[in-house]
Amino acid sequence: MKGRKIFGGKVQGEVLATHDDISFYGGCDPETGVIVEKGHELEGQSIAGKILVFPTGKGSTVGSYVLYSLSKAGKAPLAIINKSTDPIVAVGCIISDIPAIDQIDVSQLETGLKIEVDADNGVISII
Amino acid sequence: MKLRLTDEEKEMLEGKHGRATKKAMDLIVNLGEIYGAERLIPISSVQIAGVSYHNLGEAGLEYLADMAVDGKVRVITTLNPAGMDLEEWKKHGIDEDFAENQQRVVDAFARMGVITTCTCTPYLIGNLPHFGEHIAWAESSAVCFANSVIGALTNREGGPSALAAALTGRTAEYGFHLQENRNAQIKYKVDAKLHSTEDFGLLGYVIGERTRKSIPYITGIPHATTEELKSFCASVATYGGVAVFHMEQITPNRTTVPEETEIVTREDIDTAREALDDENAGIDFISIGCPHASINEIAKIAEMLEGKEISADKTVWITTARPTKDLAKKMGYYDVIEKSGAFLVSDACCAVAPLKGRFKGLMTDSAKACFYARGKNNFKTEIRTIEECIREATS
Numbered sequence: 030m031k032g033r034k035i036f037g038g039k040v041q042g043e044v045l046a047t048h049d050d051i052s053f054y055g056g057c058d059p060e061t062g063v064i065v066e067k068g069h070e071l072e073g074q075s076i077a078g079k080i081l082v083f084p085t086g087k088g089s090t091v092g093s094y095v096l097y098s099l100s101k102a103g104k105a106p107l108a109i110i111n112k113s114t115d116p117i118v119a120v121g122c123i124i125s126d127i128p129a130i131d132q133i134d135v136s137q138l139e140t141g142l143k144i145e146v147d148a149d150n151g152v153i154s155i156i
Numbered sequence: 157m158k159l160r161l162t163d164e165e166k167e168m169l170e171g172k173h174g175r176a177t178k179k180a181m182d183l184i185v186n187l188g189e190i191y192g193a194e195r196l197i198p199i200s201s202v203q204i205a206g207v208s209y210h211n212l213g214e215a216g217l218e219y220l221a222d223m224a225v226d227g228k229v230r231v232i233t234t235l236n237p238a239g240m241d242l243e244e245w246k247k248h249g250i251d252e253d254f255a256e257n258q259q260r261v262v263d264a265f266a267r268m269g270v271i272t273t274c275t276c277t278p279y280l281i282g283n284l285p286h287f288g289e290h291i292a293w294a295e296s297s298a299v300c301f302a303n304s305v306i307g308a309l310t311n312r313e314g315g316p317s318a319l320a321a322a323l324t325g326r327t328a329e330y331g332f333h334l335q336e337n338r339n340a341q342i343k344y345k346v347d348a349k350l351h352s353t354e355d356f357g358l359l360g361y362v363i364g365e366r367t368r369k370s371i372p373y374i375t376g377i378p379h380a381t382t383e384e385l386k387s388f389c390a391s392v393a394t395y396g397g398v399a400v401f402h403m404e405q406i407t408p409n410r411t412t413v414p415e416e417t418e419i420v421t422r423e424d425i426d427t428a429r430e431a432l433d434d435e436n437a438g439i440d441f442i443s444i445g446c447p448h449a450s451i452n453e454i455a456k457i458a459e460m461l462e463g464k465e466i467s468a469d470k471t472v473w474i475t476t477a478r479p480t481k482d483l484a485k486k487m488g489y490y491d492v493i494e495k496s497g498a499f500l501v502s503d504a505c506c507a508v509a510p511l512k513g514r515f516k517g518l519m520t521d522s523a524k525a526c527f528y529a530r531g532k533n534n535f536k537t538e539i540r541t542i543e544e545c546i547r548e549a550t551s
Contacts, residue, residue, distance in 0.1 A: 035190055055531060059213055087397075090294050090314040091211045097316075098215035116187065120314045123186045124219065 030133055030153040035114045037149040038128030041156060042107040044142040045079035046135065047071045052088025053095035053121065062104035080146060081106035082138045086118035096121030108146040110135060110153065159188045159328070160195055168324055176227030176268075180320035187317060188328030197329045201232050201285045201308075202322040203278050204270065205294035206315025208239035208508035209257040216315075217261055223319065224267040230325035233270045234278040236295045237448070237505045238262060242274065242478075248499060254510055270322070274503035275477035277386060277448040279306065282479070287408055290333055292321030296397075297390035297447050297524065303400040305385050307408040309333050312399050332399055340373030340402050340411045347376060348422040352541045353387040353453075356380065357523030358428040360391025362420055365428075369397045373413055375404040376420075386447045391523040432526045434536035437517035441535065442549045443506040444542055445475030446522035451483050454500070457546065458489035464550040466497030471515065472549045478502040498549065507532070519545050 047070040056066035062077035099105040105127055114131040122129040128148035145154050168181040206212055239258050240250040262272050276295050285291045287307035293299050294313040302308045311331040321327045344363055350356055363372050392398040402411050466472050481502035484490045493500045507528035517536040518529040529535040
């Protein structure tokens with residue numbers, strides 16, 4: 030799969046996918062990486078060390094700092110893959126060195142899938 | 157690369173203007189490349205969000221402190237509300253640890269040359285762009301006000317990207333900086349008489365929920381005060397992510413007018429009120445000033461509170477910007493308000509102060525305040541006019 034580079038880097042890991050948009054501010058615990066938004070598909074699950082796949086970001090502009098806090102706490106996702114990355118998530122990835130790609134058909138990436146993300150070239154491959 | 161930089165911008169990117177400027181330029185260039193900008197443009201005003209220590213946390217503060225080592229802002233830059241009144245925090249029940257950390261955040265901004273106003277209404281206290289001016293503002297309600305009511309041009313910046321714009325004096329030219337992205341997409345005819353800030357907040361809720369980031373063209377409103385427009389902006393941005401709207405005969409931007417028309421009735425406004433009213437809310441907290449109260453609103457509130465007393469089981473916060481509070485002191489409004497037992501709180505607001513667990517039910521004239529009271533603080537809510545809020549507080 031090929032998409033658009035948001036922020037560069039190359040990683041391998043396991044997919045954690047959701048159909049719901051994510052609001053990092055208020056929706057994700059900045060210290061543990063656990064999704065805390067009530068009724069969210071990933072409620073109670075940790076995004077730490079996963080290749081996090083979701084359609085797009087939503088909610089407050091403070092979300093960028095939550096990604097930064099996660100990164101400082103070692104609880105950030107390994108990479109982020111979106112249908113369309115909103116500026117809040119993009120800024121979060123850039124200041125936290127999280128590889129990210131968008132313009133991907135995210136419905137094809139299911140939880141548990143092992144993939145390689147080559148964000149510099151915008152390429153995702155199944156391993 | 158499609159994005160072209162000037163020599164000075166290249167120098168910033170290479171680190172010739174210091175490390176913070178390099179990091180800032182890096183972020184702006186990255187965003188420009190992602191969103192297809194062809195160039196960067198100078199901006200003349202910045203509003204920064206992400207100021208409350210409650211929202212930033214220690215990691216966010218470290219980021220700011222790092223940028224403050226050699227970063228200096230190049231244009232007028234003001235701050236969003238902090239988590240407390242920077243001077244009178246103690247009597248509002250803020251604990252010392254929080255106060256110390258909040259002050260560290262404000263100090264980091266001050267080292268960068270930011271004017272540490274801490275308000276969501278910078279346009280009321282001296283950070284006022286003019287029509288057609290390119291700016292980089294965070295704070296969704298102020299973005300909406302600047303784009304729509306003033307006719308300046310800004311994207312919805314986040315905390316770090318607004319700071320980056322301040323340190324470089326630039327932003328990438330994409331989104332709402334381009335005229336073609338600012339045209340109305342759907343028309344709303346308001347078939348209801350609106351009387352107050354709370355009515356305009358409810359209208360923002362109705363249109364925000366329906367329009368979902370598309371640009372509304374609103375007709376049927378013969379008159380609106382600045383305070384009513386700021387209430388509408390806060391609400392339509394909170395519930396719909398709206399960054400720009402057009403209001404016939406009121407807002408200055410040129411636009412094409414969409415054919416597709418939706419009607420907003422009194423019934424829709426009343427339904428919105430029901431959605432924001434919780435049963436058995438057990439009101440013990442009343443807050444007015446989201447967005448921050450103007451001097452005109454404070455004058456009226458002081459008049460209502462003259463000779464009255466806030467009931468013992470209720471706490472009242474009137475929130476505003478510090479220059480407005482100083483003016484209220486000079487005019488005698490502060491003394492009247494505080495004598496009644498209410499607090500005139502500056503620099504902070506009920507959405508970003510650490511209030512979780514302190515109250516059960518909030519009554520406010522602000523639809524936006526209801527959203528954050530519920531989501532962040534687990535308060536129940538009721539939305540009423542300012543007069544009704546004051547009546548509740550003194551009953």
